[in-house]
Amino acid sequence: MAPVARRVAQARRRAPSSRNPRATVCMAGYDSVQARREAESLRVDSRTKQIHSLAELDAAFTLAGDKLIMLAIESEEECMMSDDLWDRNNVAGTETNKEQCRQLSASLARIAREADNVVFLRVEVLESGDTRQIAKELNITKFPTYQYWKNDDLMWQHVGAGAGVAAELSEGVLYYGGQGAAGLNVRDYVTEINSRNDLGNFIESCAAPTGPLPGFDAGLDVPCDKQLAIVDIGVDKDAPHGCLHIFPAVLSLARNTQGFTRWARMAIDKNAETADIAREFGIDTVPSFVFLADGKVVDRYSGSDRVELMNHVLAFQKANGIRLPERGAKRRMxxxxxxxxxxxxxxxxxxxxxxxxx
Incomplete structure (x- = not known):
């Protein structure tokens, strides 16, 4: 494990994006709802390591192993808005801004509660002391800042609070951590491609017939040559917002189209092989999707429009006469x-x- 200094050097070489969260806020009350919230807060606290020094930060990174680390660097005195981060009128200490940060922290608490395979670290930066030194070493001057680290590499970061930021941070956990709500594991539905061999095995595989689908009268049995194999091509480091934004739709489609589609993801910057594969597919922008059937490329889509991605799947399904089973009639009481x-x-x-x- 490299010392913090190495990670600092990496962070300084990266131009930060603009994005943000904050800490759990306890509310007074004595009813059952409040008791539940307090229990959830305790669970969140147990999932979040409070970092007070560079030594603690280094120890937390070492103990995390190859898990995704979400590092939150926040300040009670400052809260910048991400939408207009460089606006002179964006005064970091206003009560309006601080409330945005508090709301974001509550949202982050929910993410920490659900994603139990992700390591959550929080640094509360004070006016002086060791925590201010942590921010300085990481070259962080605006708060809050959220960083995603994996295998000692800074993958992505967001600076600032504001509308839509909580959703973006959740998308980041799904994209980089491979875990969704209720312990959902991305790899159960989306294959990781790290080599030509992985790609070949994915293309040659065939989804087995499904049993009866929930809400339908029957399962699916689609011939292998009529099944779509879809590769989501993106990048790992400093991924553009589109890669993160569309990934929940990729996972949803992978789960809901089992039996007539197979899904995989590949990062161009993973290694030389994945970069070569992307070049051979003619990929010049991310995210991009390559649709294959019977071993041949049959369609492409570049962009992050979730509806458009689904339309490409439905168009192939319609063109090849693939019909979902009839939805079962709901019994009314x-x-x-x-x-x-x-x-x-x-x-x-x-x-x-x-x-x-x-």
Whole structure:
């Protein structure tokens, strides 16, 4: 494990993007909802390592191994907005800005709660002391700043709070950490391509027939030559926003089109082989998608429009006569059952001394 100084040198060589989060805010209250929130806060606190010195930062990086590290560098006194980071009127200490940071911290807490395979580190930068030195060593002058590290490399960073930032940070965890809500593992649905051999195996594979799909009467059995093999081509380091933005759609499509599509992802900058593969595919922008069927390229798409990506999949499906099974008819409860539920709701409201529309 390289010392912090090496990571600092890497960070200084990178031009930061513009993006942001903050710490958990406890609210007064004594009802069951508050008790649940406090329990969740305790869980989040146990998932987040508070860093107070360069030595602690180095230790945390060492213990993280090859897991994704999300490093939050925040300040109670300063909160910049990412949308107009360089605007002179963007005063970092205003209450409006600080509230944006507090809201972002609450959102980050939810991410930490769900992504248990990601290491979350937080540095609260004070006016003086060791934490200010951490920010200086990392060449961070604006707060909050969020960095994503993996295998000792700075992959991506965001500076500032503001609208849409929480979603972007969540996308970053999914893109770089490979984990979604409720422990969802990206690799269960999207194959990682790191070599020509990986690509060949992916193209030659064939999705097995599925059992009955939830909500449908039957499963899918699509011939191998009619199955789409889709490769999402992006980059790892300093990935443009589009790569992160569209990846949740990639995962969703991979999960919901099992049986007639297979999905993979490849980073151009992973190694020399992946760079050569991208050149052979004619990729000059990311994110780009290459659609293959029966071993041949049948379509391409470059961009980050989630609907457009789905339309490319549906167009191939339609052109090749692939039809989803008929959706099963939903059984409605009887009128008598519905009236009984309504009666119970009225009785509950009456016992609680309140009015009800039931």
């Amino acid at each position: 009887s009128t008598a059952e519905a009236k009984e539920i309504a009666r119970a709701a009225r009785d509950r409201a009456k016992a609680e001394g309140r009015q009800t529309g039931w």
